[in-house]
Amino acid sequence: MPRPITRKGKKIALVPPAKEDTILYTQWLNDSEVNRGLNLHTEMPLTVDQEEKWYEENITKNPSDKTIFAVMLLKNKKIIGNVGLESIHPIHQSAELGIVIGEKKQWGKGYGEEILRLILDYGFNTLNRKSIFLRCFEYNDRALKLYKKFGFKMQGKLRKNSYYDGKLHDTYYLDMLKNEFNKRYKRT
Numbered sequence: 589m590p591r592p593i594t595r596k597g598k599k600i601a602l603v604p605p606a607k608e609d610t611i612l613y614t615q616w617l618n619d620s621e622v623n624r625g626l627n628l629h630t631e632m633p634l635t636v637d638q639e640e641k642w643y644e645e646n647i648t649k650n651p652s653d654k655t656i657f658a659v660m661l662l663k664n665k666k667i668i669g670n671v672g673l674e675s676i677h678p679i680h681q682s683a684e685l686g687i688v689i690g691e692k693k694q695w696g697k698g699y700g701e702e703i704l705r706l707i708l709d710y711g712f713n714t715l716n717r718k719s720i721f722l723r724c725f726e727y728n729d730r731a732l733k734l735y736k737k738f739g740f741k742m743q744g745k746l747r748k749n750s751y752y753d754g755k756l757h758d759t760y761y762l763d764m765l766k767n768e769f770n771k772r773y774k775r776t
Contacts (some may be wrong), residue, residue, distance in 0.1 A: 597703075605656060611639075614635065673686075680719075681719065722735065724760045724762060
């Protein structure tokens with residue numbers, strides 16, 4: 589059965605995740621190239637059972653502080669990643685963005701910018717958040733370049749708080765405001 593499309597771009601769509609996606613997610617999260625830039629708090633390797641438990645807690649139960657989508661290519665309906673807003677705070681009107689393109693063959697094809705446009709439009713103009721932020725490790729050059737190009741602004745960093753590849757690294761915090769997004773992407 590086709591998945592309902594929540595947001596549709598030129599090449600990708602945001603769709604509800606399905607339980608069978610947990611197999612893909614487990615493969616991606618156990619790939620060191622994919623997970624190196626993610627803010628995971630999980631021991632590796634990750635099992636399908638662990639990912640299914642995450643799915644049950646975060647998708648099936650549908651907590652009010654999270655909105656998570658699978659990223660689907662329109663041309664072949666293949667799931668290539670996921671994106672979500674977490675810590676959706678009703679009083680502060682803010683949320684934290686998380687994104688992963690797990691299919692490495694799809695890296696460098698411009699999907700990241702389209703995913704950002706769709707999820708931020710959803711966060712700002714459907715959920716009515718006023719501020720969306722993200723965390724990015726200093727060694728994740730490709731992601732930092734994308735976020736800055738897209739219009740995220742650097743707000744600060746936690747110094748030497750992330751251990752990767754035998755060294756401690758800084759974690760950067762970037763954000764975007766609703767009015768900045770709507771002005772930049774011509775939405776009023």
